[in-house]
Amino acid sequence: MFDDETFLKKVLLFKNLPHDQLKKILEISEKKVFRKGQTIFTEGDPADGIYVLREGKVKVFKLSLDGKEQVLHFIGEGGVFGEVAVFLGEPFPASAEAQSESTVLFIPRSSFFDLLKNDPTISMNMLALLSLRLKEFVHLIDTISLKDVSQRVSTYLLFIAEKKDNIVDLRIKKSELASFLGTIPETLSRVLTKMVKTGLIKMEGARIEITNPEELKRIAIGEKSLFL
Amino acid sequence: MFDDETFLKKVLLFKNLPHDQLKKILEISEKKVFRKGQTIFTEGDPADGIYVLREGKVKVFKLSLDGKEQVLHFIGEGGVFGEVAVFLGEPFPASAEAQSESTVLFIPRSSFFDLLKNDPTISMNMLALLSLRLKEFVHLIDTISLKDVSQRVSTYLLFIAEKKDNIVDLRIKKSELASFLGTIPETLSRVLTKMVKTGLIKMEGARIEITNPEELKRIAIGEKSLFL
């Protein structure tokens, strides 16, 4: 692994910062470790600081009263979360949970504002970060609202498999993928099974091989239906 | 109406700017007028600049191949749109259309970047703008994914009626509200009719009066079902 500073350099929010700035950030940030399944924060909690994922996997999600979950994003190493609520000074609008043993750097609200005020590079980086998030959300809204489940699954598989030789290694549980795609495990399961049966993909557990990318793409764009 | 500078002062993106900055912005911005129903830009168009709505109403939306529409946001006077795509240097991810005769200030991409680079106030304002958008989107995703249509409608009515004496004056077509709420006009119509029949609201065209806010709130949070 890298030392903390090398790590920070690769975080979008802290890109292009001079050595002494990075050091300062490390000084003010606090390391926290969460076990698999542990809650990092819950919707409604006061947003007392931002989180940078040093190691592990985290999901940010919304829950409905009757227990249905919608994943907003999966955070990978180097990912930042909680920043919008902190910036707005509002409670977290969603919850975050460690999906595996995870280490985060926690930067308290006031320190984060100091950074933001005093370093134009950081605010530019933050603009980039928020813009990317917005783009992702537009895509998610589009996906959930305008596409049926087989389109969503096809699109997701093709996106992940991009430049990877048509191999998808789901790095998350299928039930969580279902939640991200705005559906439930049973429905996802049925769609994947159907894709196997129609020869679009091969599936061994979490490893999926796209055997007919052209046809899968036609389903993704809604030109063809999976169920006929 | 106001003169242009007074107007600009009230735009979130240009808040707290000195006189000469505002003047400069007016110089580089170009006034464009769109008729009702006219397209301002279409998904996929190169994002050559940002738009500030001077007068009128605009909707930003996604279309599916088979023609279903999802409204991402309604822009009111003083609203800004197109800024994310411009910032990212990507084509517009959605389309924009004037819902009534509208005047916009168009700020070309390069000028916008000059502003952003040279004025930290503007980048801070932009951070605020993007944060608010993200918050709205989280809410929209939550709404569409986790709530049924009667919950969505109740929530929307209560939100709009807030501090307005339980009167909602829909300033948009019902069909467009449907599209914003991720449903279709027929379904919205049925829900509203049912609400009238159960004494939750009174409706005269686009004017809706909430006659039983407590009960409506119980439906909004899913504590009670509209259809029983």
Added chain:
DNA sequence: GAATGGTCTTGACTTAAATCAAGGAGAATT
């Protein structure tokens, strides 16, 4: 290697909301 526990799959069924198709109501135009 049996037993436990978590995920995933499959089947039968229900249901919310979409679709299709007519009408109706209101505003605008002639």
Added chain:
DNA sequence: AATTCTCCTTGATTTAAGTCAAGACCATTC
């Protein structure tokens, strides 16, 4: 005042996806 449009409503029906329930498939760990 009649015609045309646009938008909204209502009814009959279909359908995609959710629910409920049972079993299968792992991977641990005892």
